[in-house]
């Protein structure tokens with residue numbers, strides 16, 4: 001409509017999650033009319049991140065170094081290993097601010113229907129870690145979905161013969177959550193997992 | 198938290214309108230985990246657009262050519278000139294699909310409090326167009342805000358002595374809009390601007 005370069009910018013902004021045609025248009029015009037320095041900074045940081053960011057050699061999270069900041073941090077508790085699906089999960093747990101152990105990031109979950117097996121989510125690498133490091137407990141923090149539960153179950157089976165405690169994070173009604181707004185599956189789980197006081 | 202390159206990517210995504218820290222994080226991780234080709238394409242199109250896109254020499258809208266596609270289109274009606282505040286307004290009117298004339302884009306509105314005067318929104322250039330082109334009607338489509346109304350009034354005063362009809366687009370209840378959801382200012386305007394049938 002405007003010009004080939006602006007049309008191409010609007011089209012390429014659609015690669016961002018949650019950005020539809022209207023948002024892409026608004027973003028493109030905002031950048032060109034009011035924030036060209038921001039647009040150049042974004043272009044450069046996208047390019048540098050794509051070129052530079054790979055996976056941590058130990059935990060598989062995203063980093064441009066050989067080992068990520070958490071794996072390289074000697075003050076973290078080496079006896080705890082938390083297994084999550086994505087780097088975003090690491091960030092969420094870090095932002096909660098209480099966990100002091102280390103992580104292993106599957107970068108996905110088992111999904112036979114999509115052809116995603118144990119080798120795709122690094123289970124052998126995880127088992128190696130459990131054998132080689134002084135880990136005493138592995139905390140499975142995969143998502144409470146069908147695939148996340150299956151992945152947690154598979155890992156717990158594989159870890160059975162190793163000298164390590166396997167635990168699963170608790171699921172139930174969120175703190176501060178109002179019962180009437182919680183979905184039925186969560187409520188049912190909260191009841192079946194009730195503890196005596 | 199993750200790494201300097203990812204932190205910088207998250208920070209620079211914040212230049213996009215409507216993108217807060219949570220969205221920036223989600224976007225950065227999505228691109229790095231699942232769409233690196235999209236990220237490279239976006240980086241390149243941002244860079245090319247910032248380098249290449251300037252203003253149309255006639256109407257001031259955004260384009261990488263000397264004259265935008267609308268100004269350069271000989272099949273558009275040269276007797277009508279629609280004055281809008283932004284390139285996004287041009288796009289909205291074009292998408293409505295009925296206007297066949299040409300445009301002039303102020304790239305803003307009069308705002309004495311921000312030091313934005315007639316010279317900043319190209320009023321002299323607009324008056325030159327009205328004198329040099331076979332324009333018979335100028336349609337003021339600035340926004341129905343205090344600044345947009347003041348800008349429309351200022352331009353209508355400046356155009357008074359030229360041999361050109363000056364009109365303002367109609368304001369009122371949107372077609373399909375339900376009265377109970379329309380703001381009071383719009384309703385009051387719709388009543389004071391009522392027409393006999």
Ligand SMILES: [Zn+2]
Pocket residue numbers: 056057058059060061067068069070071072
């Ligand atoms: Zn790591």
Ligand SMILES: [Zn+2]
Pocket residue numbers: 253254255256257258264265266267268269
């Ligand atoms: Zn033009």
